[in-house]
Amino acid sequence: MKTIMVIGAGQMGGGIAQVAAQAGYSVILNDIKEEFVNRGFGIIDKNLSRSVDKGKLKAEEKDQILGLITKSVSLQDAVSADLVIEAAVENMEIKAKIFAQLDEICPEHTILSTNTSSLPITEIAAFTKRPDRVIGMHFMNPVPVMKLVEVIRGLATSDEVYKTIEDLSIKMGKTPVEVNDAPGFVANRVLIPMINEAVFTLNEGIASVEAIDNVMKLGMNHPMGPLALGDLIGLDTVLSIMEVLHEGLGDKYRPCPLLRKYVKAGWLGRKSGRGFYKYEA
Ligand SMILES: CC(=O)CC(=O)SCCNC(=O)CCNC(=O)[C@H](O)C(C)(C)COP(=O)(O)OP(=O)(O)OC[C@H]1O[C@@H](n2cnc3c(N)ncnc32)[C@H](O)[C@@H]1OP(=O)(O)O
Numbered sequence: 001m002k003t004i005m006v007i008g009a010g011q012m013g014g015g016i017a018q019v020a021a022q023a024g025y026s027v028i029l030n031d032i033k034e035e036f037v038n039r040g041f042g043i044i045d046k047n048l049s050r051s052v053d054k055g056k057l058k059a060e061e062k063d064q065i066l067g068l069i070t071k072s073v074s075l076q077d078a079v080s081a082d083l084v085i086e087a088a089v090e091n092m093e094i095k096a097k098i099f100a101q102l103d104e105i106c107p108e109h110t111i112l113s114t115n116t117s118s119l120p121i122t123e124i125a126a127f128t129k130r131p132d133r134v135i136g137m138h139f140m141n142p143v144p145v146m147k148l149v150e151v152i153r154g155l156a157t158s159d160e161v162y163k164t165i166e167d168l169s170i171k172m173g174k175t176p177v178e179v180n181d182a183p184g185f186v187a188n189r190v191l192i193p194m195i196n197e198a199v200f201t202l203n204e205g206i207a208s209v210e211a212i213d214n215v216m217k218l219g220m221n222h223p224m225g226p227l228a229l230g231d232l233i234g235l236d237t238v239l240s241i242m243e244v245l246h247e248g249l250g251d252k253y254r255p256c257p258l259l260r261k262y263v264k265a266g267w268l269g270r271k272s273g274r275g276f277y278k279y280e281a
Pocket residue numbers: 047050054056116117139140141142143144145146187188191223224229233237
C-alpha cells in the first residue's frame with residue numbers, strides 16, 4: 001500500500017491525513033472546496049510546527065511529512081489510491097454518493113473505508129459493487145492523540161481486507177479493536193448517550209454547564225466534561241449519532257430537544273465558535 005486518499009479535510013480528515021503521512025504514506029487530501037482543503041492542511045502544518053517547537057520532531061521531518069500530502073478537490077484523484085478513508089460529514093446520502101462514485105473511479109484492488117461514527121458499514125458497502133473491500137475505520141478525535149481505531153466489518157468484508165486495515169492501523173501508531181456492525185458500534189453506543197444525558201441534565205436546570213462538566217471531570221477523572229466533549233466532537237455529529245441510535249435501538253436513545261435546538265441555531269461547538277462554551281476563532 002502506497003497511496004491513501006482522505007475524503008473530507010475537516011477535523012477528522014485532517015488528523016487522519018496527518019497520521020497517515022507521519023507513517024510515510026503518500027496522502028491525497030480531498031474536500032469539495034479548495035479553501036476547505038487549505039484549512040485542513042493549515043491545521044496539520046500548525047500541529048507539526050507545535051511538535052517541532054516542543055523538540056519532538058525535526059524541522060526537516062515536518063517538511064518531509066507535509067511533502068507527502070497532495071491537495072485535491074476532485075474525486076477523480078482516487079484513481080491513484082490504494083486505500084480511501086472517507087471522513088466527510090455524517091450523512092448517509094452524502095456517503096452513499098461518494099462510495100458509488102469511488103467504486104466507478106478506483107482500481108479493483110482499492111479498499112474503500114469510512115470513518116463514520118455510526119452509520120451501518122453494510123449499507124454503505126451496498127452502494128458499491130465491491131462490498132468485500134469496504135470496511136469501517138473509526139478514528140477518535142483528536143486523531144493525532146487518541147490511540148484507538150475501531151475496525152468494523154460489514155457483512156461482506158473479506159478477511160484479507162480486515163487484516164490489511166488492522167496492520168495499517170498499527171503502522172499508523174494506533175491500536176485497532178475489532179467490533180461488529182451495529183448502531184454506534186461500541187465507542188459511540190456508550191459515549192454519545194452520556195453526552196446526550198448531560199444535555200438533558202442542563203435542559204432540566206439541574207446544574208450549569210460548568211458544574212455538569214466539573215462533576216464528570218473531578219468525580220470520574222474524565223479528561224474533559226461531556227458538554228466540552230460534545231463541543232469538541234461537533235454537536236451536529238453528536239445529534240446525527242443519537243438519531244442513528246434512536247432509530248436502531250429505540251426510545252431510550254431519544255436526542256435531547258436542547259441538542260436539536262443548538263444544532264438548528266448553528267451552535268455546533270468548537271468548529272462554529274459556539275456550543276455549550278464560546279471559542280475564539
Ligand atoms: C464521536 C466519535 O465518533 C468518536 C470520538 O472521537 S469521541 C471523542 C474521543 N475523544 C475524547 O474522549 C477526548 C477526551 N479528551 C482528552 O483526551 C484530552 O482532553 C485532550 C487530548 C483532547 C487534550 O488533552 P489535555 O492534556 O487537556 O490538553 P493538552 O495538554 O493541550 O494536550 C495534550 C497533548 O495532546 C495534543 N493535542 C491536543 N489537542 C490536539 C489536537 N486537536 N490535535 C493534535 N494534537 C492535539 C497536545 O499538543 C499535547 O501534545 P504533547 O503531549 O505532545 O504536548
